[in-house]
Amino acid sequence: MTSFNGEEEVVGLCRDLIRIDTTNAGDNAGPGERAAAEYVAGKLAEVGLEPRLLESDDRRTSVIARIEGTDPGRDALLLHGHLDVVPFNAGDWTHHPLSGEIADGCVWGRGAVDMKDMDAMILAVVRQRLTEGRRPPRDVVLAFTADEEAGGAYGAQWLAEHHGDLFEGCTEAIGEVGGFSVSLDEQRRLYLIEAAEKGIAWMRLTAAGRAGHGSMLNAENAVTELAEAVGRIGRYEWPVRLTPTVSAFFQEAFGIEVEAGDAEATAAKLGPLARMIGATLKNTANPTMLDAGYKANVIPQTATAHVDGRFLPGYEQEFFATIDELLGPNVTREFVHHDIAVETAFEGSLVRAMSEALLAEDPSARAVPYTLSGGTDLKAFSRLGIRGFGFAPLKLPADLDFSGMFHGIDERVPVDSLKFGVRVLDRFLDGC
Numbered sequence: 001m002t003s004f005n006g007e008e009e010v011v012g013l014c015r016d017l018i019r020i021d022t023t024n025a026g027d028n029a030g031p032g033e034r035a036a037a038e039y040v041a042g043k044l045a046e047v048g049l050e051p052r053l054l055e056s057d058d059r060r061t062s063v064i065a066r067i068e069g070t071d072p073g074r075d076a077l078l079l080h081g082h083l084d085v086v087p088f089n090a091g092d093w094t095h096h097p098l099s100g101e102i103a104d105g106c107v108w109g110r111g112a113v114d115m116k117d118m119d120a121m122i123l124a125v126v127r128q129r130l131t132e133g134r135r136p137p138r139d140v141v142l143a144f145t146a147d148e149e150a151g152g153a154y155g156a157q158w159l160a161e162h163h164g165d166l167f168e169g170c171t172e173a174i175g176e177v178g179g180f181s182v183s184l185d186e187q188r189r190l191y192l193i194e195a196a197e198k199g200i201a202w203m204r205l206t207a208a209g210r211a212g213h214g215s216m217l218n219a220e221n222a223v224t225e226l227a228e229a230v231g232r233i234g235r236y237e238w239p240v241r242l243t244p245t246v247s248a249f250f251q252e253a254f255g256i257e258v259e260a261g262d263a264e265a266t267a268a269k270l271g272p273l274a275r276m277i278g279a280t281l282k283n284t285a286n287p288t289m290l291d292a293g294y295k296a297n298v299i300p301q302t303a304t305a306h307v308d309g310r311f312l313p314g315y316e317q318e319f320f321a322t323i324d325e326l327l328g329p330n331v332t333r334e335f336v337h338h339d340i341a342v343e344t345a346f347e348g349s350l351v352r353a354m355s356e357a358l359l360a361e362d363p364s365a366r367a368v369p370y371t372l373s374g375g376t377d378l379k380a381f382s383r384l385g386i387r388g389f390g391f392a393p394l395k396l397p398a399d400l401d402f403s404g405m406f407h408g409i410d411e412r413v414p415v416d417s418l419k420f421g422v423r424v425l426d427r428f429l430d431g432c
Contacts, residue, residue, distance in 0.1 A: 002131065003128075003131045003132065004047070004124075004127040004128050004131050005128060006121075006124035006125050006127065006128035006129075006422040006426065007124070007419040007422050007423065009123075009124045009127065009128070010120050010121055010123075010124035010418045010419060010421075010422050011102070011107060011120075011415055011418055011419075013043070013119075013120035013123050013124055014100070014107050014112065014116055014117055014119075014120035014413070014418060015100030015102070015107055015109075016039065016100070017036060017039070017040075017083075017111065017116040017119055017120055018097075018098065018099075018100040018107070018109035018110065018111050018112060018116055019098055019099070019100045019109075020035050020036045020039060021035075021098055022035075022036050022083050022084045022085055022111070023084070023085055023086070023087050023088070023110070024084035024085065024086065024087075024147060024149040024150050025087050025150075026149075026150040027150070028057060028060070028150075028154065030084075030087075031059065032058070032059025032060055032061065032146070033059065033060060033061045033062070033083040033084055033146040033147075034055075034059045034060075034061040036061075036083040036144075037053055037061035037062065037063045037083060037144065037146070038053070038061075040063050040083070040119070040123065040144050041053055041063050041065075043123050043127060044063070044065050044123070044126070044127075044142070046127070047126065047127045047130040047131055048130055049065045049066075049067065049126075049130070049142075050065065051063050051064065051065040051142075052064045052065070052166070054159065054163060056146065056147075056153075056154040056155070056158040056159075056162075057154055060146045060147055060154040060155070061083075061146055062083075062143065062144060062145045062146045062155055062156075062159055063083075063142070063143070063144040064141065064142065064143055064159070064163070064166045065141070065142045066139060066140070066141050066142070066166075067126065067130070067135065067136060067139065067140040067141075067142070068135060068139055069135055069136050069137050069138040069139045069140065070135050070136070070137050071137050071138060072139065074137065074138040074139070075138065075169055075170070075171040075172065076138055076139035076140065076141055076167075076168070076169035076170040076171070077136070077138055077139070077140050077141070077170065077172050077173065077174075077350075077432055078140075078141045078143060078167060078170045078172070078173035078174075078381060078386060078388070079122050079140060079141070079142050079143070079173070079174055079175075080142075080143040080144075080145060080156070080173060080174075080175045080377055080378075080381065081115050081116075081118045081119040081122060081143075081144055081145070081175065081176060081392075082115060082119075082144070082145045082146070082147075082148030082149070082152075082155065082156075082176070082376075082377060083116075083119065083144050083145065083146060084146060084147055084148060084149045084150075084155075085110045085111040085114065085116070085149065086110070086114070086149050086407050088110050088409070089409075092409045093108075093409055093410055094108070094410050095108040095109070095410075096109075097109050097110035097411070098110065102415065104412075105414055105415055105416065106412035106413060106414050106415065107412060107413050107415060107418070108410065108411070108412040109411065109412070110411055111411070112405075112411045112412050112413040113402065113405045113406055113411045113412070113413055114176070114177075114405075114406050114407065114411070115176040115177075115392065117392065117394070117413045117418060117421070118175075118176055118392035118421075119144060120418065121392065121418060121421040121422050121425055122142065122425070124422050125422055125425045125426050125429065126142065128422075128426070129426065129429070136429045136430070136432070137430070137432070138432065139169060140429070141166065141167055141170055143156070143159070143167075143377075145159065145377055148376065148377050151200070151337045151339065151375075152377055152379075152380050155377065155380075156377035156379075156380035156381060157380045159380070160380045160381060160383055160384050164384055167381070167384055167386065170381075170384070170386050171385065171386060171387060172350050172386065172387050172388065172389075173378065173381055173386050173387070173388035173389070174350075174354075174388065174389050174390070174391040174392075174428075175376055175377060175378055175388060175389075175390055175391070175392070176376055176390055176392050177194050177372050177374070177376060177390040177392070177406075178192055178193045178194035178370075178372075178389060178390025178391045178392060179191055179192070179193055179354070179358075179390065179391040179392050179393035179394065179421075179424075180192060180392065180393070180394040180396055180402055181362070181365070181394065181395050181396045182270075182273050182396075182402075183398035184253070184270070184271075187364075188253075188366065189362065189364045189365060189366065190252075190253060190366050190367075190368050191358050191362075191365050191366065191367050191368070191393070192368060192369075192370045193346070193351075193354060193367055193368065193369055193370070193389055193390060193391055194369075194370060194371070194372045194376075194389055194390025194391075195245045195248075195343065195344055195345070195346045195369035195370070195371070195389055195390075196243065196244075196245040196246075196280075196313055196341070196342060196343035196344070196369075196370075196371040196372065197313075197341060197342050197343075197371065197372045197374070197375050197376060197378060197379065198279075198280065198283075198310040198311060198312055198313070198341055198371065198372065198373050198374070198375070199310065199311045199312075199313070199316055199319075199338075199339060199340050199341035199375075200309070200310060200337060200338065200339040200375050200379075201285075201307075201309035201310070201311060201319070201320070201323075201335065201337075201338055202306065202307070202308055202309070202335065202336040202337040202338070203306065203307045203309055203323075203333045203334065203335060203336060204304055204305070204306055204333065204334050204335075204336050205226065205229060205230070205304060205305045205306070205307060205327065205331055205332070205333050206226075206302060206303070206304050206331065206332050206333075206334070207222040207223070207225040207226035207229065207302065207303045207304075207330055207331045208222055208301065208302050208330070208332075209221050209222030209223075209224075209225060209299070209300075209301060209302070209303075209330075210299070210301070211298070211299055211300060211301040212298075212299045213297065213298070213299070214296065214297035214298055214299055215297065216299075218299050221299055222292065222299075222300055222301060222302050222303040223292045223293065223299070223300065223303045225303070225328070225330045225331055226290075226292065226303040226304070226305055226331060227303075228328070229305075229326065229327050229328055229331040230287045230290070230305050230307075232326045232327075232328070233285050233287060233307060233323065233326050233327075234285075234286065234287045236285070236322070236326055238282040238283045238284065238285075238322075239260075239282060240260040240261075240263050240264065240281045240282050241260070241281070241282060241283070241312055241314075241315055242258070242259075242260050242263060242281070243280075243312050243313055243314060243315075243343065243371060244343065244345070245280075245313075245343055245346065245369050245370065245371045246263075246277075246280055246281060246370075246371055248346055248368075248369050249277070249368055249369055249370045249371070250263070250266060252366065252368035252369070253270075253368055254266065263281050264278065264281060267281060272401045272403065272404060273403060275403065275404075276370075276373060276403045277370065279310070279373035280312070280370070280371035280372075280373050282312070283309070283310065283311045283312055283315055283318070283319045283322075284308075284309070284310045284373070285307050285308070285309040285310075285319075285323060286307065286308045286309075287305055287306070287307050288306050288307065288308050289305060289306035290303075290304075290305050290306075291303070291304045291305070292304065306336065307323075307333075309323065310373060310374075311341060312341060312371070313341040313342065313343035313371075314341070314343075315341075316340075316341060339375060339379050340379055340382070342378060342379055342382050342388070343371075344387045344388070344389070346369035349432070350389065350432060351367070351389075352431075353428050353431040353432040354367055354389070354391050354393075354428060355367040356427070356431055357393070357424045357425070357427035357428040357431060358393060358424055360424075360427050361395070361420060361423050361424050361427070362395055362420075372390060374406075376390065378390075391428075392421065393420065393421045393424040393425060393428075394413065394414075394417040394418075394420065394421050395416070395417055395420045396414065396417055397414065400414070
């Protein structure tokens with residue numbers, strides 16, 4: 001069998017994946033993930049694995065494979081990444097988002113950060129290890145999923161519901177949005193490992209009123225009712241709630257216990273990272289869409305709006321009680337998408353393995369837990385009893401606003417960071 005070098009391969013794998021259009025606009029639209037899934041399956045089969053391609057619908061394809069460990073009595077580990085990406089406007093980009101261009105020491109393109117970089121690192125590490133005859137100490141299940149960017153109904157959720165047997169024995173997992181470095185100053189380089197995720201509540205609000213002529217008096221105007229409810233929600237100041245993971249982040253990052261009253265001022269000291277951490281201090285509800293009426297002189301019978309709600313672990317009940325109070329008596333809500341919050345303690349052998357692998361490649365590394373304000377496929381896998389973390393290790397330049405590139409323009413990942421990630425993941429698999 002041909003031997004593969006993960007550090008040499010990873011850039012090409014990342015570029016190939018970026019060039020495969022897997023744009024997911026939601027509502028089961030777009031080209032789907034089949035072409036990318038077939039590419040991944042081919043790379044895995046080439047090194048002796050037997051990947052399974054599973055389709056929840058036409059073109060909505062996920063890939064599952066299992067690597068046997070040297071100690072089959074141990075619990076299995078899940079490595080998961082999604083193949084789809086969010087839409088883009090190519091005219092806004094310096095390099096075309098499907099080009100996989102290498103420029104300024106980076107691989108550019110949609111998915112370079114979220115998350116074809118991690119997909120490529122997993123493939124590179126697995127291919128090198130298997131051609132060298134190095135099996136991990138425990139069974140490892142590989143999952144490359146469809147539809148994560150639209151909530152996972154055609155991907156991880158469907159897999160967990162219909163093919164849970166493929167994850168038999170898996171008790172722990174690593175996936176996206178964690179393990180990347182943030183330089184607070186010359187002495188402190190933190191590697192943020194996701195240990196919690198906020199829950200999701202995408203809601204459609206509907207106000208019902210009395211239709212009529214725009215020139216007439218109307219005390220039952222649906223547009224007015226809706227606008228007032230949206231205004232109350234959008235301007236509401238949610239209280240700070242320090243969850244265990246957020247408190248642990250402050251303790252690790254600053255070496256102090258932070259009280260709720262000081263949390264926002266402390267988070268503001270984090271520079272570009274303040275935006276990400278700040279969103280994990282409280283529940284949030286942002287109005288995102290409005291729709292009402294069909295003619296300037298007609299008062300419509302109904303008006304609708306969409307709100308993106310995110311609730312902290314342990315605060316879902318408080319979130320919805322507040323939302324219902326803010327809606328008022330004449331506006332109703334229904335879910336567009338609703339999913340759980342998750343949180344796990346930042347401790348145990350898996351955490352040690354992540355920290356030690358980082359330290360071996362970067363002696364200045366300090367692994368710290370954090371809460372993700374968004375959501376990942378971990379929510380679906382947690383329903384199978386799997387405890388997970390975000391760990392896609394990247395050592396990044398101090399001046400790169402990495403978190404700002406998730407779903408942003410000019411998404412790119414440094415070449416050196418990809419190679420660093422391969423080395424760290426290789427060490428991690430030995431120590432996990």
